[in-house]
Amino acid sequence: MPSIISSQLDLYSIKELPESHAWKSSLDDDGSRNINAESIPVIDLNHDHKFVMDTIGHACKTWGAFQIVNHNISHRLLNHMETHGTRLFSLPMQQKLKAARSSDGIAGYGVARISSFFDKLMWSEGFTIFGSPLEHARQLWPYDYNKFCDVIEEYENEMEKLAGRLMGLMLGSLGIAKEDVKWAVGPRSGSSALQLNSYPACPDPDRAMGLAAHTDSTLLTILHQNNTSGLQVFKEGNGWVTVLPLRGALVLNVGDLVHILSNGLYPSVLHRAIVNRTRHRLSVAYLYGPPSGVKISPLSKLVDQRNPQMYRPVTWSEYLGTKAKHFDKALSSVRLCAPRIGFANSKDQSGVQVG
Numbered sequence: 122m123p124s125i126i127s128s129q130l131d132l133y134s135i136k137e138l139p140e141s142h143a144w145k146s147s148l149d150d151d152g153s154r155n156i157n158a159e160s161i162p163v164i165d166l167n168h169d170h171k172f173v174m175d176t177i178g179h180a181c182k183t184w185g186a187f188q189i190v191n192h193n194i195s196h197r198l199l200n201h202m203e204t205h206g207t208r209l210f211s212l213p214m215q216q217k218l219k220a221a222r223s224s225d226g227i228a229g230y231g232v233a234r235i236s237s238f239f240d241k242l243m244w245s246e247g248f249t250i251f252g253s254p255l256e257h258a259r260q261l262w263p264y265d266y267n268k269f270c271d272v273i274e275e276y277e278n279e280m281e282k283l284a285g286r287l288m289g290l291m292l293g294s295l296g297i298a299k300e301d302v303k304w305a306v307g308p309r310s311g312s313s314a315l316q317l318n319s320y321p322a323c324p325d326p327d328r329a330m331g332l333a334a335h336t337d338s339t340l341l342t343i344l345h346q347n348n349t350s351g352l353q354v355f356k357e358g359n360g361w362v363t364v365l366p367l368r369g370a371l372v373l374n375v376g377d378l379v380h381i382l383s384n385g386l387y388p389s390v391l392h393r394a395i396v397n398r399t400r401h402r403l404s405v406a407y408l409y410g411p412p413s414g415v416k417i418s419p420l421s422k423l424v425d426q427r428n429p430q431m432y433r434p435v436t437w438s439e440y441l442g443t444k445a446k447h448f449d450k451a452l453s454s455v456r457l458c459a460p461r462i463g464f465a466n467s468k469d470q471s472g473v474q475v476g
């Protein structure tokens with residue numbers, strides 16, 4: 122049996138944190154539960170275009186993440202997505218394992234894919250949708266799989282439009298017209314995956330880790346979280362900062378490919394998820410990348426003598442391969458020269474403890 126399956130414990134039935142899931146001693150405190158610190162900006166997309174673009178640019182430079190409101194994704198759709206996600210993870214373990222991710226696959230049910238880089242297991246389970254969810258949905262609900270597929274399809278369609286719009290705003294904030302980036306325009310201007318994450322209530326949350334620190338290997342990620350906090354972003358000088366859920370708001374993370382595209386101006390955000398004692402948490406991450414085959418490299422307008430090209434061109438699938446091998450060293454492994462002064466990215470130099 123692939124190890125990914127055998128290491129999947131039924132976290133809902135465990136009354137005491139097993140050693141396999143204990144990340145630190147209960148005496149360690151990295152201040153990560155400090156929730157009154159400053160947090161990521163909240164941006165209202167209904168403001169005028171220039172203001173939104175400038176605010177997004179500032180958020181990308183300083184945080185690599187922000188929340189958005191008035192994004193045109195209906196509450197109804199967000200609620201449906203949440204209901205169907207919760208329904209999936211509430212299935213009995215033997216049922217979920219029917220849709221288990223195979224050891225060499227991307228899609229399906231299983232532990233976090235970054236688990237192989239850590240000695241300890243994370244207090245979470247995930248379900249990845251890449252391409253059509255039909256086959257897995259049939260395994261999960263043999264007589265009733267259509268509703269799940271319909272919600273996923275609608276969610277992905279809406280998210281694709283929003284991701285395209287946000288990509289345009291991010292490029293605009295870098296002084297680049299979307300039309301200047303050939304692949305960024307048109308109906309199939311990106312490809313994507315959907316990652317559902319479930320974090321059961323945990324008997325010893327201070328010693329457990331929901332999802333270890335990582336950056337996303339995307340252009341950008343749009344995250345919906347239920348009304349339970351857990352997401353934290355890392356900011357130099359502030360440490361781990363909690364992103365409190367705001368009803369109806371979505372979180373945007375800058376991914377490694379925008380980091381490359383912007384020649385290091387918009388660093389991808391290091392983030393993680395912690396867990397809590399009483400509440401189940403669910404998050405849905407829309408992972409947005411370029412169309413397959415497109416090489417992502419620093420935009421030529423952002424490269425000059427003072428700002429040499431920092432990264433070599435990579436396709437999304439090449440980069441995913443690099444990430445799967447090098448994890449937190451992936452960006453530096455495609456880097457051509459040192460990070461620019463003032464934009465030195467700690468995770469790019471492996472200065473930050475991961476996990």
Ligand SMILES: O=C(O)CCC(=O)C(=O)O
Binds near residue numbers: 344346392
């Ligand atoms: O659950 C969360 O808030 C974070 C999820 C995440 O970072 C991911 O799926 O890549």
Ligand SMILES: [Fe+2]
Binds near residue numbers: 335342392406
């Ligand atoms: Fe992530």
